[in-house]
Amino acid sequence: MNLALRDIRHNLGRFLLTCLGLGLLLGVALAMVGIYRGLVDEALSLARGLQADLWVVEAGSRGPFAEASRIPGDVREAVARLSGVVAAGSLTFQTVEARHAGGPGSDAAPTEDVVRERGGEAGRPRIGAVLRLQVVGHEPGRPGGPPGLVAGRGIGRGRLEMVADRSSGLPLGAMVEMAGTRFRVVGLTARTVSTGGDPLAWITLRDAQELQFRLSPPAARRAQAGGGGGQPQDTVNAVVARLSPNARAEEVASVIRRWKHFSALTAAEQENVLTRSVVERARRQIGLFTAVLLLVSAVIVALIIYTLTMDKMREIATLKLIGAPDRSIVALIMQQALMLGGIAFAGGTALLLSVKDAFPRRVLLGPEEVVGFGLLVLMICLAASLLGVRYALRIEPAQALGG
């Protein structure tokens, strides 16, 4: 006969209400875990999405994301000639404030109705809205292009085309204005964001270099133009290489490191740099917050179990009177703690999983996180129930007597 369950069923409403409250708290704590995992995933998605086996950057830099890196564009050919390298592509990265400039070919901004008709999905920026985009300049056909389009096509030879991440809210055919130039969205990707969570936007390397030139401060622009005759220099932030399956990334990287002015990072090193430098601070902050939430949950579970046990003082004394051993009394309390934690955890998790896509930034929860968090909650519940257990074991059977 399971006394824990029978007692809970006797007071089911109160118990479920308690579970609901705890569930919300645990849901928030789990959301923290998911937000952290989402941050890491977003940070890595850029490096991963570009599908590079090797990153060639400026010497002494751990770029191009964690630190600045500027190298001449013609390095690409040298890298491409290395044995083991299948293909190489130059890339530039810049964060740009862009303006949604309406539909294709329309100089006047279309009415709201037209936008709604074309789009349909929520969160779409209005015409004229300012967007922050992480602009990637790449050479079509070479490594570094957008991974897996979900709509439209890739950038062709034509100029002033753009492939943007769906999270920008830009529809196919939308016009985007950056530094006075209008780009047309021809393709959409999904889940490609910068380490800061900004949607990515691919344009051709040439467009990107011109954009960079126009966006740089006037003084720098004059200095650059002095040498190049008003043309932007062929400077890129990194060269990415795809290796043949039997080439070892570490070996190719060591060859490049011997070149003057250049450094190389393997894909694994790049991910390492990103997680450490970009995510470290966020991790500490979120980790601390999660720890505090879990601590609060533990205190609350302890208090709930303690009160539940106090309310059952007379019943526990009666159990002792009729000869129930301590182990059945401990089981009664611990099982209730586990049921409380289990139901609250299940409820909180279900709630979170159903709303997580509405968060502005990615909340990533795999079975690993959920199971790990669940085990942690169970441990917290067991530990928190010890206070109640101690109280129960000290109850005297004589306390069952009297009115």
Place this chain on the structure above:
Amino acid sequence: MMPAPLVELIGIAKGFGQGEARVQALEGITLSVAPGEVVGLRGPSGSGKSTLLNLVACILEPDAGVLRLAGETVWEGGWRRRDLRALRREKIGFIFQFHNLLPFLDATDNVALALTLAGIELPEARRQARALLDHLQVGKRATAMPAKLSGGEAQRVAIARALANQPRIILADEPTAALDSERAGVVMDLLRQVAREQSAAVLVVTHDDKIFARFDRMVSLRDGRIEAAGLPAAALTAV
């Protein structure tokens, strides 16, 4: 030769509180109950009847004297037995002044719980519990929760729980207070039957002079001392 007593108290004393507030609830109590014997305990309120019963049940610890249960010395200058709960579970059935049923179990399971604690499987425990409830004329309320039972019904369920494990020592604190005289008679007859069939010692606190005739012996307490013991029940009712 008289069979060895199941309950034996020699010079038992018990006080509560300290200093000024000290109450000497019991003093120099010597009493024994033989197997098959049904003994009544009477006396004015505050005379120490419940205290005496709780001492025998090992719920309270004596201050002095010797307490023997079923031939085993349980207290003499200190507890002689470590697992008092196992002792209660195996040897003692206790019927409280207030019924003390577990509010979250129905009548049947309140009784069956005592049986499962003694190692009987739940289906069998429930079967026996039903039979016992039927016997105590509360079979109709077998699935009711304690809060839905009348005082008399609850008390009979509590009695069924006390008798479930066929204890050799049965202690009852005013078990018939909440019952009408007909049902009180049924309960007393049942206790007498158990005493005979199981050779159990039965010690019952009662105020109810209608049932005095059903005891083998009455013990009267006054101010924590035994005033009159061993008088045949008939003699007391005559007083």
